[in-house]
Amino acid sequence: EIVMTQSPATLSVSPGERATLSCRASQSVSSNLAWYQQKPGQAPRLLIYGASTRATGIPARFSGSGSGTEFTLTISSLQSEDFAVYYCQQYNNWPQAFGQGTKLEIK
Amino acid sequence: EVQLVESGGGLVQPGGSLRLSCAASGFTFSSYAMSWVRQAPGKGLEWVSAISGSGGSTYYADSVKGRFTISRDNSKNTLYLQMNSLRAEDTAVYYCGGIENYYYYYMDVWGKGTTVTVSS
Numbered sequence: 351e352i353v354m355t356q357s358p359a360t361l362s363v364s365p366g367e368r369a370t371l372s373c374r375a376s377q378s379v380s381s382n383l384a385w386y387q388q389k390p391g392q393a394p395r396l397l398i399y400g401a402s403t404r405a406t407g408i409p410a411r412f413s414g415s416g417s418g419t420e421f422t423l424t425i426s427s428l429q430s431e432d433f434a435v436y437y438c439q440q441y442n443n444w445p446q447a448f449g450q451g452t453k454l455e456i457k
Numbered sequence: 458e459v460q461l462v463e464s465g466g467g468l469v470q471p472g473g474s475l476r477l478s479c480a481a482s483g484f485t486f487s488s489y490a491m492s493w494v495r496q497a498p499g500k501g502l503e504w505v506s507a508i509s510g511s512g513g514s515t516y517y518a519d520s521v522k523g524r525f526t527i528s529r530d531n532s533k534n535t536l537y538l539q540m541n542s543l544r545a546e547d548t549a550v551y552y553c554g555g556i557e558n559y560y561y562y563y564m565d566v567w568g569k570g571t572t573v574t575v576s577s
Contacts, residue, residue: 384563393567446504
């Protein structure tokens with residue numbers, strides 16, 4: 351079973367600044383990695399799939415990179431609506447697994 | 458409009474059963490691999506189960522294997538999750554999600570969730 355580990359647990363960033371979130375897999379998941387954003391009381395929203403492909407309608411300030419076991423989600427210039435919890439998910443192997451999440455908060 | 462609507466949640470005693478439904482509209486349901494994901498109060502997302510578009514392949518988390526059964530009725534555009542032998546730790550919001558992809562089961566469409574509470 352693959353374990354996904356996200357860091358940091360909480361990230362404090364000022365609006366307009368860059369945020370970098372990390373996700374590590376306990377074994378290679380190739381590029382089969384997705385990122386989701388979740389706001390309080392809402393369902394998750396797909397941001398990135400295939401480690402680096404933005405989902406439909408996702409702004410260009412969101413970018414994903416990495417392969418194998420190390421992945422990064424970068425938000426280039428934080429907007430107020432970006433403060434939320436972010437999860438990575440591996441879908442390369444069964445059972446699938448999510449990371450524990452990174453809470454992005456306003457500094 | 459692409460839409461998923463979950464139903465069937467509620468309060469159930471430990472050891473009891475519940476069946477969740479997820480009604481799909483606005484897309485070709487049989488082309489979508491579907492999944493259930495849950496979120497315990499104040500916790501992160503946990504993948505629960507997935508099923509192929511045809512229903513011929515099913516997958517489960519170890520935490521629910523042997524107790525939960527995922528199924529679908531493509532004629533009714535509906536996904537199900539039969540939950541038996543429920544435990545307190547199954548208490549969560551249950552989301553259904555899907556993707557139009559034969560091989561990779563991430564989720565680009567999500568429902569709003571239904572709440573399951575297991576308590577005596």
